Amino acid sequence: MKDVLLDANFPRDAQGRTYHVGTKAGQVANRIITVGDHVRARRVVESSFDGGQALFEFESQRNFLTLTGTVRGVPITVVAIGMGFSLVDFFVRECAAVVSGDLVIVRLGSCGSLSSDAPIGSVVVPRASVGVTRNYDYFHPSTTAEERASGSIEPYTITKPLDCDGEVHDALVRSLQATLPPADPALFGGAPPRALGNITNASADSFYSSQGRQTSLFVDANANLAAVLQERVPQLQTFEMETFLLNHLAAAVDEGAKGGRIRTGAAQMVFANRTTQQFITPHEVDVLERWAGRAVCEALVAIDIAPERLQKEGVWN
Ligand code: URA
Numbered sequence: 001m002k003d004v005l006l007d008a009n010f011p012r013d014a015q016g017r018t019y020h021v022g023t024k025a026g027q028v029a030n031r032i033i034t035v036g037d038h039v040r041a042r043r044v045v046e047s048s049f050d051g052g053q054a055l056f057e058f059e060s061q062r063n064f065l066t067l068t069g070t071v072r073g074v075p076i077t078v079v080a081i082g083m084g085f086s087l088v089d090f091f092v093r094e095c096a097a098v099v100s101g102d103l104v105i106v107r108l109g110s111c112g113s114l115s116s117d118a119p120i121g122s123v124v125v126p127r128a129s130v131g132v133t134r135n136y137d138y139f140h141p142s143t144t145a146e147e148r149a150s151g152s153i154e155p156y157t158i159t160k161p162l163d164c165d166g167e168v169h170d171a172l173v174r175s176l177q178a179t180l181p182p183a184d185p186a187l188f189g190g191a192p193p194r195a196l197g198n199i200t201n202a203s204a205d206s207f208y209s210s211q212g213r214q215t216s217l218f219v220d221a222n223a224n225l226a227a228v229l230q231e232r233v234p235q236l237q238t239f240e241m242e243t244f245l246l247n248h249l250a251a252a253v254d255e256g257a258k259g260g261r262i263r264t265g266a267a268q269m270v271f272a273n274r275t276t277q278q279f280i281t282p283h284e285v286d287v288l289e290r291w292a293g294r295a296v297c298e299a300l301v302a303i304d305i306a307p308e309r310l311q312k313e314g315v316w317n
Pocket residue numbers: 110111112113207211239240241271272
């Protein structure tokens with residue numbers, strides 16, 4: 001039988017487990033990697049955690065998978081959340097509620113590249129991210145053709161760029177560059193894997209419309225969206241669906257109430273190249289996830305968290 005949930009404002013059970021992610025204090029580390037799917041989460045644990053194993057594992061009814069263990073003795077948690085802003089929101093708010101002190105959160109995710117500098121097989125570390133959301137009112141039946149034509153209402157909203165944490169960015173780039181796999185003629189068209197930093201990312205609220213993908217089934221008004229974004233956002237190189245919201249919640253946290261900071265960053269594996277229409281193979285995904293997963297773990301280990309801002313007790317003791 002399921003535990004009774006207390007408090008309709010921020011529901012938790014009597015042990016303090018949150019409603020969607022389903023974890024409580026001591027089960028989630030201060031250093032977190034969030035990924036999109038369970039296979040990637042388990043691959044990171046198997047290839048990078050001490051002993052290739054998690055010390056704690058929980059799969060919630062809502063499909064969040066939390067795996068906590070250590071990397072060279074340092075506690076790290078991997079949480080598989082799926083994709084998109086709303087799942088980032090559940091994950092960050094619920095983990096922030098059960099982890100005391102600071103949080104360092106890295107998204108290890110896939111992305112689409114808008115640039116020949118970042119072909120499939122590259123891993124890109126954004127310095128900053130903009131949010132791109134569908135403007136629902138543009139598509140509302142009461143909006144007139146004149147309003148649409150005059151540009152007084154635009155089909156997509158583009159936010160100001162929000163920075164990732166500088167130390168997290170630099171640690172990720174260093175760690176990825178230090179562990180670059182050798183070129184393999186059977187992978188990525190024989191091109192050597194690349195790690196690139198200092199770019200800007202766009203996090204969209206759809207894999208399709210707000211990333212400028214074309215379909216005849218829906219009216220999306222996005223034929224020139226990629227071009228508009230590239231004109232308005234300097235250094236824009238990748239599309240994915242999470243980093244902007246991570247940065248937004250890190251900037252929005254009340255540090256006094258939380259008792260610590262949230263620092264965020266991302267390592268984005270290029271699965272799709274929108275300029276060449278190439279898409280990665282499942283075997284290439286495996287190779288890329290193992291390299292990037294190890295590099296992200298090492299970057300997190302290298303990031304300093306003051307002892308008074310670290311949890312003392314957890315499944316790792
Ligand atoms: N993830 C995205 O959001 N877009 C892509 O093109 C690839 C991965």
